Amino acid sequence: MKAVVIRTFGDPDGLEVVEAPEPPPGPGQVQIATEAIGAGGVDAVIRRGTLAAYGFREGHVLGSEVAGRVTGVGEGVDAAWIGREVWAFTGLSGGYAELAVAAVEDVLALPDGLTGIDAVTLGGSGVVAHFALERARFMPGDTVLVRGAAGSIGNTAVQLAAKGGAGAVAVTTSSAERGTRLRNLGATHVLDRSGQLAGPDAPEGFDVVIDVVAGPDLPLFLDRLSPNGRYVAVGVVAGPPPADFGMRMIDAFRKSLSFTTFSSDTVPVDDRQAVRAAQFTDAARGELRTVVHEVLPLERAALAHRAMDAGEVFGRVVLKP
Ligand SMILES: NC(=O)c1ccc[n+]([C@@H]2O[C@H](COP(=O)([O-])OP(=O)(O)OC[C@H]3O[C@@H](n4cnc5c(N)ncnc54)[C@H](OP(=O)(O)O)[C@@H]3O)[C@@H](O)[C@H]2O)c1
Numbered sequence: 001m002k003a004v005v006i007r008t009f010g011d012p013d014g015l016e017v018v019e020a021p022e023p024p025p026g027p028g029q030v031q032i033a034t035e036a037i038g039a040g041g042v043d044a045v046i047r048r049g050t051l052a053a054y055g056f057r058e059g060h061v062l063g064s065e066v067a068g069r070v071t072g073v074g075e076g077v078d079a080a081w082i083g084r085e086v087w088a089f090t091g092l093s094g095g096y097a098e099l100a101v102a103a104v105e106d107v108l109a110l111p112d113g114l115t116g117i118d119a120v121t122l123g124g125s126g127v128v129a130h131f132a133l134e135r136a137r138f139m140p141g142d143t144v145l146v147r148g149a150a151g152s153i154g155n156t157a158v159q160l161a162a163k164g165g166a167g168a169v170a171v172t173t174s175s176a177e178r179g180t181r182l183r184n185l186g187a188t189h190v191l192d193r194s195g196q197l198a199g200p201d202a203p204e205g206f207d208v209v210i211d212v213v214a215g216p217d218l219p220l221f222l223d224r225l226s227p228n229g230r231y232v233a234v235g236v237v238a239g240p241p242p243a244d245f246g247m248r249m250i251d252a253f254r255k256s257l258s259f260t261t262f263s264s265d266t267v268p269v270d271d272r273q274a275v276r277a278a279q280f281t282d283a284a285r286g287e288l289r290t291v292v293h294e295v296l297p298l299e300r301a302a303l304a305h306r307a308m309d310a311g312e313v314f315g316r317v318v319l320k321p
Pocket residue numbers: 040041042045124125128147148149150151152153154172173174175178193212213215233234235236237238262263264265311313314315
């Protein structure tokens with residue numbers, strides 16, 4: 001089968017299309033003939049070698065989110081899965097391939113009306129957006145800022161905050177055109193990457209910040225929290241924050257601020273699957289929008305990564321074998 005491996009950590013030229021052996025489903029696993037493969041920000045982080053300590057080494061088949069038809073089951077898995085159209089998280093076993101394997105608890109049948117392309121756009125990121133807002137104790141009426149809203153986690157967080165009755169949903173983004181697209185998803189205020197340029201009615205402070213970006217500017221956004229504000233860092237698209245960023249919170253002691261990192265890895269798998277299933281149903285009904293930047297052939301994975309590195313992607317790139 002065709003697969004895309006990380007030959008050398010670093011830029012997208014280090015990705016290579018190879019002929020690889022077909023992976024058999026092991027005990028507790030299903031095998032999937034992929035029809036859509038998500039290519040997201042976390043794949044770029046893995047490609048650069050940042051997560052090598054977690055087992056994502058050179059030679060690894062990149063990707064972790066696929067949709068397709070189940071073609072086989074391993075020991076202990078109900079054969080009724082065979083033939084079903086599913087979404088799956090493939091973890092360390094890789095997803096940029098014509099065949100992928102996944103633990104059955106990480107597999108979800110697709111509802112009628114949801115394409116594989118939609119599923120890999122929403123499946124991983126929607127859950128992060130949902131539980132990040134929950135971790136932030138988001139309530140109707142709260143003012144929310146989504147930092148890095150143009151990605152698939154961010155644009156889903158914007159939609160969920162708007163549907164959840166936020167008092168305002170501000171976003172950071174890099175262009176007016178992206179701002180307009182985010183307004184169409186529910187944003188009420190558009191800020192530039194440094195948090196400026198809001199209209200005269202923009203909230204002074206935010207009850208909740210959902211931050212996909214981190215990086216050197218993170219303290220500027222801690223300053224934007226209202227008293228009792230909650231800051232949830234879900235990504236490091238711009239790298240880690242300055243080591244002393246916690247001093248900003250100590251300096252603002254009397255505002256009773258909270259800061260937390262959040263990874264969906266800490267959410268029990270059944271809870272993740274229940275939220276994902278509800279979001280898939282909403283998306284199939286058109287109540288939650290999936291934002292697909294482009295669909296490319298699997299062999300063009302390096303091109304997808306160049307577009308991600310150049311900051312050209314709005315939403316999600318999807319690969320098709
Ligand atoms: N917490 C979890 O459970 C979890 C799960 C999966 C992934 N992640 C993490 O989430 C991140 C990827 O999320 P994603 O795919 O939604 O994001 P993404 O598409 O990679 O990036 C989101 C947006 O951030 C903005 N951005 C990029 N570089 C920036 C910079 N230097 N300064 C300010 N803004 C910048 C860009 O929008 P503009 O150009 O419009 O500003 C970009 O579209 C990764 O860090 C990954 O590790 C976390």
